Amino acid sequence: MIVATDNLSKEYDGVYRVQELDIRIKEGDIYGFLGPNGAGKSTTMKMLLGLVKPTSGTIEIMGKPFNEKNRRDILASVGSLIESPSYYGHLTGRENMEIIRRLLDLPKKNIEEAVHIVRMENQMEKKVKNYSLGMKQRLGIAMALARFPKLLILDEPTNGLDPAGIEEMRELIKMLPKQYGMTVMISSHILSEIDQMATVVGIINQGCLIFQERMSVLDMQREPQIILRTSDNNHAFQLLKKANPQRTTDGLQIGALTDEQTGAVVQCLCSNGISVYRVEEHRESLEDIFLNLTGKELTL
Numbered sequence: 237m238i239v240a241t242d243n244l245s246k247e248y249d250g251v252y253r254v255q256e257l258d259i260r261i262k263e264g265d266i267y268g269f270l271g272p273n274g275a276g277k278s279t280t281m282k283m284l285l286g287l288v289k290p291t292s293g294t295i296e297i298m299g300k301p302f303n304e305k306n307r308r309d310i311l312a313s314v315g316s317l318i319e320s321p322s323y324y325g326h327l328t329g330r331e332n333m334e335i336i337r338r339l340l341d342l343p344k345k346n347i348e349e350a351v352h353i354v355r356m357e358n359q360m361e362k363k364v365k366n367y368s369l370g371m372k373q374r375l376g377i378a379m380a381l382a383r384f385p386k387l388l389i390l391d392e393p394t395n396g397l398d399p400a401g402i403e404e405m406r407e408l409i410k411m412l413p414k415q416y417g418m419t420v421m422i423s424s425h426i427l428s429e430i431d432q433m434a435t436v437v438g439i440i441n442q443g444c445l446i447f448q449e450r451m452s453v454l455d456m457q458r459e460p461q462i463i464l465r466t467s468d469n470n471h472a473f474q475l476l477k478k479a480n481p482q483r484t485t486d487g488l489q490i491g492a493l494t495d496e497q498t499g500a501v502v503q504c505l506c507s508n509g510i511s512v513y514r515v516e517e518h519r520e521s522l523e524d525i526f527l528n529l530t531g532k533e534l535t536l
């Protein structure tokens with residue numbers, strides 16, 4: 237395990253804002269940490285980084301207890317972006333990166349590569365105060381990447397980005413485990429964002445981890461459904477009865493079919509004089525699954 241917490245809790249002013257979390261993150265995972273505003277995501281991440289002291293519970297990072305003795309050692313292999321990136325606005329991107337390089341005593345090539353990963357090569361001579369929000373976020377990630385950490389902790393890195401920026405960030409994060417062997421923990425309050433990049437999802441609500449599951453397990457529970465729209469849905473329904481179809485507002489839904497089975501269905505309908513207008517595949521969203529598993533609507 238890269239991260240394992242047991243009963244991790246934090247109390248502020250007599251109220252438990254984080255309660256008994258048992259987080260499990262394996263090497264190479266992208267752990268999507270989901271929860272509404274105020275759920276306790278930042279507090280949890282800060283505890284993992286030693287910025288907030290837990291009230292109770294334990295943290296193990298890379299197999300070592302995260303205590304006073306191991307803290308420095310562990311943090312040398314951890315990169316993070318918590319809340320807004322800290323940079324000097326009156327300096328250029330390059331100058332900011334140089335400060336990080338000297339602070340951490342890193343080779344120049346680390347900085348070049350980190351800047352390359354976030355695709356900021358052409359922005360490095362600009363003053364950071366003139367950066368767009370997306371550029372600032374990317375610079376923040378480059379700073380977190382500079383030492384090529386084993387574990388990268390990102391608190392809502394897509395906050396304030398436009399859809400194109402979010403997509404870019406997603407692609408960037410997805411390649412980090414593959415290309416650099418990193419493990420990533422990323423928080424968000426947007427389910428669909430996490431759905432498309434995480435290998436594990438943890439959902440925190442009012443300080444409690446109400447759900448933690450691998451995407452591969454969830455994917456097995458969301459086999460794609462085939463949706464058909466035809467010139468005669470009633471007749472099609474009768475013909476396909478064996479496949480146990482369900483009616484939708486303007487068509488039919490059949491369970492998971494192989495390519496061959498889908499071909500056979502279309503052929504059967506055509507040979508009975510029915511035109512097939514649409515054959516679509518529908519996969520349940522993370523929201524649907526969550527609803528099915530817990531019977532609760534997930535409102536983040």
Ligand SMILES: Nc1ncnc2c1ncn2[C@@H]1O[C@H](COP(=O)(O)OP(=O)(O)OP(=O)(O)O)[C@@H](O)[C@H]1O
Pocket residue numbers: 248249253271272273274275276277278279280425
């Ligand atoms: N230093 C503090 N003192 C008192 N209460 C705090 C402190 N830090 C956080 N809290 C409270 O703990 C709760 C969890 O906050 P936290 O910032 O961890 O949530 P979050 O899930 O990261 O939300 P957001 O997405 O809004 O940042 C909130 O109710 C917050 O007001």
